[in-house]
Amino acid sequence: MQILATYSPTSLTNSVAVQLYEHQVPAGFPSPAADFTERTLDLNEFIVKRPSATFFVEVSGDSMQNAGIYNKDIIVVDKSLRAVHGNIVLALVQGEFTVKRLHYVGERLFLRPENEKYQLLEITSEMDFVVWGVVIHVLHKLYGHDRAD
Amino acid sequence: MIALIDCNNFFVSCERVFEPWLNGKPVVVLSNNDGCIISRSQEAKDLGIKMGEPLFQAKPLIEREGIRVFSSNFMLYGDMSRRVMQILKMFGEVEVYSIDEAFVNLDHIPAAKLEEQARTIRETIGQYLNLPVCVGVAPTKTLAKVANHLAKKNAAYNGVALLDTPEKQAATRRHLAVENIWGIGRRYAIKLHQHQVYTAADLVDRSAAWVYKHLGGVVGVRLRQELLGNPCQELDITEDITRKNIACTRSFSRYITTLDELQEAVATYTTRAAEKLRGQCSAAKAISVFIRTNKFSVQAPQYHRATTICLPVASADTGELIRYAWQGLRQIFQNGYSYKKAGVILSEFTPENQVQTNLFDTTDRDKSKKLMAALDKLNLKMGKNEWAENMISYAAGGIEKNWKMTLSQKSPRYSTHWKEILKVKI
Numbered sequence: 079m080q081i082l083a084t085y086s087p088t089s090l091t092n093s094v095a096v097q098l099y100e101h102q103v104p105a106g107f108p109s110p111a112a113d114f115t116e117r118t119l120d121l122n123e124f125i126v127k128r129p130s131a132t133f134f135v136e137v138s139g140d141s142m143q144n145a146g147i148y149n150k151d152i153i154v155v156d157k158s159l160r161a162v163h164g165n166i167v168l169a170l171v172q173g174e175f176t177v178k179r180l181h182y183v184g185e186r187l188f189l190r191p192e193n194e195k196y197q198l199l200e201i202t203s204e205m206d207f208v209v210w211g212v213v214i215h216v217l218h219k220l221y222g223h224d225r226a227d
Numbered sequence: 228m229i230a231l232i233d234c235n236n237f238f239v240s241c242e243r244v245f246e247p248w249l250n251g252k253p254v255v256v257l258s259n260n261d262g263c264i265i266s267r268s269q270e271a272k273d274l275g276i277k278m279g280e281p282l283f284q285a286k287p288l289i290e291r292e293g294i295r296v297f298s299s300n301f302m303l304y305g306d307m308s309r310r311v312m313q314i315l316k317m318f319g320e321v322e323v324y325s326i327d328e329a330f331v332n333l334d335h336i337p338a339a340k341l342e343e344q345a346r347t348i349r350e351t352i353g354q355y356l357n358l359p360v361c362v363g364v365a366p367t368k369t370l371a372k373v374a375n376h377l378a379k380k381n382a383a384y385n386g387v388a389l390l391d392t393p394e395k396q397a398a399t400r401r402h403l404a405v406e407n408i409w410g411i412g413r414r415y416a417i418k419l420h421q422h423q424v425y426t427a428a429d430l431v432d433r434s435a436a437w438v439y440k441h442l443g444g445v446v447g448v449r450l451r452q453e454l455l456g457n458p459c460q461e462l463d464i465t466e467d468i469t470r471k472n473i474a475c476t477r478s479f480s481r482y483i484t485t486l487d488e489l490q491e492a493v494a495t496y497t498t499r500a501a502e503k504l505r506g507q508c509s510a511a512k513a514i515s516v517f518i519r520t521n522k523f524s525v526q527a528p529q530y531h532r533a534t535t536i537c538l539p540v541a542s543a544d545t546g547e548l549i550r551y552a553w554q555g556l557r558q559i560f561q562n563g564y565s566y567k568k569a570g571v572i573l574s575e576f577t578p579e580n581q582v583q584t585n586l587f588d589t590t591d592r593d594k595s596k597k598l599m600a601a602l603d604k605l606n607l608k609m610g611k612n613e614w615a616e617n618m619i620s621y622a623a624g625g626i627e628k629n630w631k632m633t634l635s636q637k638s639p640r641y642s643t644h645w646k647e648i649l650k651v652k653i
Contacts, residue, residue: 128355129310129313130310130311130313130314130355130356131310131314131354131355131356133641133642133648134645134648134649135648135649135650135651136648136649136650136651137650137651137652137653138650138651138652138653139652139653141653142653147653152648157354157355157356157357158354158355160354168651170247170248173248174248175649175651175652176651176652176653177651177653178653208247210247210357
């Protein structure tokens, strides 16, 4: 005996996805918006440019408050970017994480806090320093704080 | 050309991304339940920590040398792995080979640019994720594996090795022991040694007919061709992650002696496995259960047993699968032993919508399907708690679960849970 053809009543490969437009069709004036059905806005798309290299980090402290980064905010860090002068970065200095603005003066490199209470820190060649990622957004909650501040 | 990208000491490296001060320091990661060492940093290897070594054996050395120990954090490793694969897709078609390994098709890269491209891959993963990787490039998967191994073992390569010319391939074959060839197991290696075949060069010097006879038939012949640089295995780039079997096995934090508690554990593991099964739209026709005592204990009486039950109708219903799992468990359970581990394995899959029912089947399959769909949706929405357990679960799994894993040194799930993201004082 030889099998000539096989038949599968419910084949997965033949399924076709059909968009369902869920608006009602009234018998009267047609909805002028019906032709403009569009997708909804996705906040991820706006905030996260490169998902594979993006991490969220919670900060505490007030050293960056003039840059709009407040205690308990969540910063969005993109590791794919190369940090340049003026970027706010999540850096590792002498084995500790910090968030500061990168500031070059000629060849000299500084980490600049955004609060007069704190000092400029010069990064010297003998210091252990590496940029972990560039801060591209800050998520600051304005309403409904559920954290004890 | 094919590139094989392999992450170095992957689990340890994942931990170091969020604790970068551990770079250059000895670090190990433990298996489920903090039993054995399953990942070691180079520094830990240099101190003499062995792969798979039980924690209690390594403890004196760990304490003396101040080695940092982590429990396994598979949520974190899984997410970092997903990111690595996503990055690799920027460079070509990807075959995900394991959690920390993937093949990338580089056929579109001109020969003169191969090394540069391999270095770019390595640097990109380093920049985006701080994960160290090695890249091996060759015309076949088997040789790409070999190239990767060279890159890993020889620091002079700086993480990238190419076996892109017949000359390089021939030179490598002369130094490559047959037991180190991907796909040749220990038993075959012994057999080959008996025929004076010690290196890959010895192997390719034998005729295809000889290899057919002595090295697993057509599989061996393909391996020989691959070693010669002639591709026989194509990249499997399908996104399909459908698995052939799904296992959920864990050790307990303490010994279990009663059937009741074992039933709870088995029900919990079955629940997890059934969820994965539905996740890939399959139904299982067979379920295996195993239990065993602590194999590292010298004094305790040892017992391990497994059984497989064939279901009359393939199912993806948690409740139904638990019933069969328990039936199996009752068959193998013996009183008087201290059990340390149990597991459930689902197999013999059919697509969910092609399940053959039988005449005597009394289960309402439609109803069960709807119930499971609702359950999964709810659990997905509510999220899982710290133990990766569902909000809504079967009472059969037990409520207290005081046998569950100990993960005493687990790091936060930095990249998958809002409450556990990296915290930095600024």
